[in-house]
Amino acid sequence: MEYTKQRNTNAMRLPTSGNGHAFYYYIKPTVRNCKCTFPDGSIYWQRVVPIEKYRVFKSEPDKLYLDEQCxxxxxxxxxxKIQQAKQLG
Known part of the structure; x- marks a missing residue:
């Protein structure tokens, strides 16, 4: 039991106390737009938006783009698009 209390599981050595500010700013540059592939083989992209106030990432609801830069x-x-895929079977 003592070993688990002493072991450091924070591989990136980021401060984990508080509300996760350091982790958010560490991961923010690596977050990209989301690729959506549908059953008919079509590929679209969804924009991922960082919300600074709450330090979270969300995708734009229900909006699709043709290119990776959105x-x-x-x-x-x-x-x-989901309804079309369901109708096609």
Whole structure:
């Protein structure tokens, strides 16, 4: 039991006390937009947005893009694309 109290499981050596500010800023540059592949083989991208106030990452709800930088809108929502895939079987 003593060993588990002394062992350091923090591989990145980031301060873990508090509310996780250091971990958020460490991981923020590595977070990228999310690739969505649908059953019909089409590939779209969803934008991942960092929310500084709460230090979390969220994707834009129901918005799809054609490129990885999320600059060209697909003109279809995620829900519509899922419905199309269900109709195709």
């Amino acid at each position: 600059t060209i809108s697909a003109g279809i929502t995620r829900k519509e």
